[in-house]
Amino acid sequence: MTSLKETRIDRRFAALKKEGRAALVCFITAGDPDLETSSAILNGLPKAGADIIELGMPFSDPMADGPAIQASSLRALKAGHTMRKTLDMVRAFRKTDADTPIVLMGYYNPIYVYPNETFLDDAAAAGVDGLIVVDVPPEADDELCLPAIGRGLNFIRLATPTTDDKRLKTVLKNTSGFLYYVSITGITGAGSANPEDVQLQVARLKRATTLPVAVGFGVKTPEQARAIGETADGVVVGSALVRAIETSLTQDGRATGNTAGAVLSLVEGLSAALRTS
Amino acid sequence: MASNTQKSSEAKLNTLMTGPDERGHFGLYGGRFVAETLMPLILDLETAYTTAKNDPAFQAELTDLLNHYGGRPSPLYFAERLTQHFRDVAKAQGGTGGAKIYFKRDELNHTGSHKINNCLGQIQLARRMGKTRIIAETGAGQHGVAVATVCARFGLPCEIYMGATDVARQSPNVARMHMLGAKVNPVTAGAGTLKDAMNEALRDWVTNVRDTYYLIGTAAGPHPYPAMVRDFQAIIGNETRAQMLEREGRLPDTLVACIGGGSNAIGLFHPFLDDEGVAIYGVEAGGHGLDVENGHAASMNGGRPGVLHGNRTYLLQDGEGQILEGHSISAGLDYPGVGPEHSWLKDSGRVQYVSITDKEALDAFQLSAKLEGIIPALEPSHALGWVTKLAPTLPQDNLLVMNMCGRGDKDVFAVAGYLGIKL
Ligand SMILES: Cc1ncc(COP(=O)(O)O)c(C=O)c1O
Numbered sequence: 043m044t045s046l047k048e049t050r051i052d053r054r055f056a057a058l059k060k061e062g063r064a065a066l067v068c069f070i071t072a073g074d075p076d077l078e079t080s081s082a083i084l085n086g087l088p089k090a091g092a093d094i095i096e097l098g099m100p101f102s103d104p105m106a107d108g109p110a111i112q113a114s115s116l117r118a119l120k121a122g123h124t125m126r127k128t129l130d131m132v133r134a135f136r137k138t139d140a141d142t143p144i145v146l147m148g149y150y151n152p153i154y155v156y157p158n159e160t161f162l163d164d165a166a167a168a169g170v171d172g173l174i175v176v177d178v179p180p181e182a183d184d185e186l187c188l189p190a191i192g193r194g195l196n197f198i199r200l201a202t203p204t205t206d207d208k209r210l211k212t213v214l215k216n217t218s219g220f221l222y223y224v225s226i227t228g229i230t231g232a233g234s235a236n237p238e239d240v241q242l243q244v245a246r247l248k249r250a251t252t253l254p255v256a257v258g259f260g261v262k263t264p265e266q267a268r269a270i271g272e273t274a275d276g277v278v279v280g281s282a283l284v285r286a287i288e289t290s291l292t293q294d295g296r297a298t299g300n301t302a303g304a305v306l307s308l309v310e311g312l313s314a315a316l317r318t319s
Numbered sequence: 320m321a322s323n324t325q326k327s328s329e330a331k332l333n334t335l336m337t338g339p340d341e342r343g344h345f346g347l348y349g350g351r352f353v354a355e356t357l358m359p360l361i362l363d364l365e366t367a368y369t370t371a372k373n374d375p376a377f378q379a380e381l382t383d384l385l386n387h388y389g390g391r392p393s394p395l396y397f398a399e400r401l402t403q404h405f406r407d408v409a410k411a412q413g414g415t416g417g418a419k420i421y422f423k424r425d426e427l428n429h430t431g432s433h434k435i436n437n438c439l440g441q442i443q444l445a446r447r448m449g450k451t452r453i454i455a456e457t458g459a460g461q462h463g464v465a466v467a468t469v470c471a472r473f474g475l476p477c478e479i480y481m482g483a484t485d486v487a488r489q490s491p492n493v494a495r496m497h498m499l500g501a502k503v504n505p506v507t508a509g510a511g512t513l514k515d516a517m518n519e520a521l522r523d524w525v526t527n528v529r530d531t532y533y534l535i536g537t538a539a540g541p542h543p544y545p546a547m548v549r550d551f552q553a554i555i556g557n558e559t560r561a562q563m564l565e566r567e568g569r570l571p572d573t574l575v576a577c578i579g580g581g582s583n584a585i586g587l588f589h590p591f592l593d594d595e596g597v598a599i600y601g602v603e604a605g606g607h608g609l610d611v612e613n614g615h616a617a618s619m620n621g622g623r624p625g626v627l628h629g630n631r632t633y634l635l636q637d638g639e640g641q642i643l644e645g646h647s648i649s650a651g652l653d654y655p656g657v658g659p660e661h662s663w664l665k666d667s668g669r670v671q672y673v674s675i676t677d678k679e680a681l682d683a684f685q686l687s688a689k690l691e692g693i694i695p696a697l698e699p700s701h702a703l704g705w706v707t708k709l710a711p712t713l714p715q716d717n718l719l720v721m722n723m724c725g726r727g728d729k730d731v732f733a734v735a736g737y738l739g740i741k742l
Contacts, residue, residue, distance in 0.1 A: 102641040103514065103627060105521045106354045112508065124639050150352060150626045152640035177352045177626065181342060202356040204528055209359055227356055228526040 050143040050171045051196050051219040054093060055254040055275060064271035066091055066313050067256050069147065069280030070305070071098035071114040072131055073123030074287060079297040080118070081131050083287075083305050088142045090306040091313020094256075094276065096174065099128055099148030106176045108231035110281040113288060117295060125152050125161070129168040136169035145172040145198060145219075150186070158186055162193050172196035172219045180212045187216050200224050201247060210250050220254040220276060223247060225261075231281030234260035237269040244273045264315030271316045279312055335592040335669055338660065343542020343630075346666065348659035351541040353629045356525045361629075365543040367448050372550065377443065384439045385554065388472070391436075393424045393555075395562035395720070400690040402710075409711035418573060418713035420706065422693070422723040423559050423587065432696065432725035433552060433583040434465035434536060440551035441534045442469040450532035453477040456520040458485055458513035458579065459651030459698065460492025461725055462536030467501035478502045480519045483511035485650045492729045510644035513579075513654045517628055537580025538658035541629030545658050552586025559720055560590055567718055575600045575709070576722040577702040578619075578672070579651045581658035583724035592669060601661060602705045604647035605674035616645035617674040618657040619665050632659045648677035648737070649697035651725070675704035681737060683707055684727065696725030697734070 058065050068087055073080050087095055100118040104111060132144055146165060153161050153175065165173070172195055178186050180199065187197040196219030204227060205213055214221065223243060225235035240257055247255050257270050258278025267277045286308050290301040338345045351361060371377040385391040398420040406417030425433040445453060453475050457463030463479040470477040479496055483505040486493050496503050509515040524533045538548040563571050574591060576584035578601045591597045606615030615621055618633040625634040627642055635643040635655035647653040664670040675683075683703035688694045695703060702721050710719060727734070735742055 102509075103518050105518050105628070106356075106525060108522075119641060151634070151636065151642070154626050154631075155623070155636065155638070155640035176354050177629070179351060179353065179355065179358050181351060200355045202354075204356050204359045206359065213355065224356065227528045229522045232526065 054143050065093040065276035067094040067276045067278040068092040069096040071118050072128040073118030074114040075117045075297050076121045079301050082302045086306045090309040094143045096145045096147045101149040108229040110231045110284045114284040129164050132168040143171040147174040150175050150177050166193040172198050174198045183216050203227050214251050220256050223257045224259045225257050226259050241273040264311045267312045268315040345660045345663035348631050348662040350631050352626050353541045361541050368543050368547050389429050389435050392558045393427050396422045396424050398422050398691050405710040416713050417715050418710040418717035418719040421720045425724045426726035430465045430468050432461040434462045437548050437551040438465040438469045445532035452531045453534050454520050454523050455534045456480045456516040460489040464492050464495045466534050467496045467499035471499045480504050480516040482516045483507045488733050489650050538582040538585045539580040548582050549585045552582050553589045555586040556590035571718040571720045573598045573719040575702050577602045577698045581661045583722050587722045599670045601672045602701045603674040604652035605676040606646040613643045614646050616647040616653050619672045620674050627656050630659045632656050632662045651698040675701040679704040694727035696727045697730045699724050
């Protein structure tokens, strides 16, 4: 559907397909709990086993997120994080890693006021590969999705248990890179879907698209990651990582010597689970 | 009533009354900016609403409920002593003005505000759609009470999200909701006010999509809510039109209403948008003053366009697009956004949006109580605050209608506290 050339995301999924395993997609919020610690986590993610990184753009009102990611967004904002700092993090990351895709994930308003066209230029120049903007539906593709594609960025959409076959066509129309299947109706960090349901749903999606399908929401443990990785092309873990940041902090919310390590060792465990299946 | 409205819009080629377009846009504003999980739901809702709207049986049922359960039509009341007061004020300033003041008495509705108009409409729709659980957000608690009321009336369970700050300052309404059988969920996120309650209601909806109906309380949110809530509230303006024609033999000259999310205001304004001779004022909450950073809730006078809660509209936000909490003495106006149709009417210049501070609203509250024997809610006290400034400057034959959209029972203890009254 899109006029995109092969992107970093396409290349990564193609390589993993050859390896015969699912991608580990890791979500952290940019700037959580502070810029320095967050950069250390970001830069350490590929070595710990993250195949694709979703970097959250903090927003004051994350309506689709549960308590863990809400709190992480607020920590970042409280520490003075901005959209420009998020892009700076990506730019610095790209100096040492030319291959690991980064997808920015968040809500529309901080992009809209940037504003859109400038944001897309800056994001592409910083080395961002794709965007997930939770509250911009396909009905508004002309505002952000199409201009993003015009700059070589993948615009990744969510499909959910409420997306029927008719709606799926609309969702897929300008989607590229991968399709993100939200395995539960609910907010991030809530309950987990049962693997049989996920299997059925992934099969349904795969009949409708040749894009890789990554599954997220509710994946917390290596065991769950392994089970989902058996049917999906990617497994997204977010709240569990963000929760690991939270539990490593001091009482007044400051990073400790443990913060980056706590997240990265969790990622190592998840990665190992996907490599041994 | 309806024929009057129709006549005025049919005669116009450039009508302001036909919005939104099929994608829910009022010019730049509106739309459907929601997570994909919710998209199928709001598309269903739109279809269900369009069908219901054109179904005479639905309309007949609604009219019956509005009249016999809600207590409509609400009176159009000539506020004689206030009118005299403003004439005295004008005279003292060497003028001859002082508009003729009417109150549209929606505070006399069952549950004490205009909110019941919308709730009766939406609960009928929810039942048609086969939904078995109702959720809502509330600020002042007036919408929460109205939702709890219609849920009790129709035997549906409901959960109301309310900011923890608002739970404290509007406790009489919290008690009412409990008595009506609703579950009240205090929201501690953010400043614990209306925007946080709306976030939490949206999170509930995303989680319970299959059986739950989200009964939004104002003319904001994703399409079709802004248009649907407006349509249910337009009974205010339609009645006003007919009542004024009957009383004075002509249309009013001036309309004034307060703006939280904008539902009572658009309800009064909408039937008059194409009547060029009618001056229209929407009154935002000026809090501590527009020059106080994050100290007011005047989204249009002190904010910029952005996207939140499903629509593009004027928002209180910082330079990074992070949403500010805002402040108002009135829990019902303390919202950082506004319905998209108002944003569009502001840009087009058809409606003038002004603001009134906490203090001015408190003064107006007392004025209405002492001169008219009507204790207004703090929300319409803002509208009256503007009338206080405007009326003495208008000629005596100017017919001014202010929407008295809620009664002050919920506010009396809070106001006593502000005024230092020992009870
Ligand atoms: C009496 C009253 N008026 C006005 C409002 C503000 O809402 P809206 O602007 O939608 O009429 C509220 C909201 O709680 C209210 O209770």
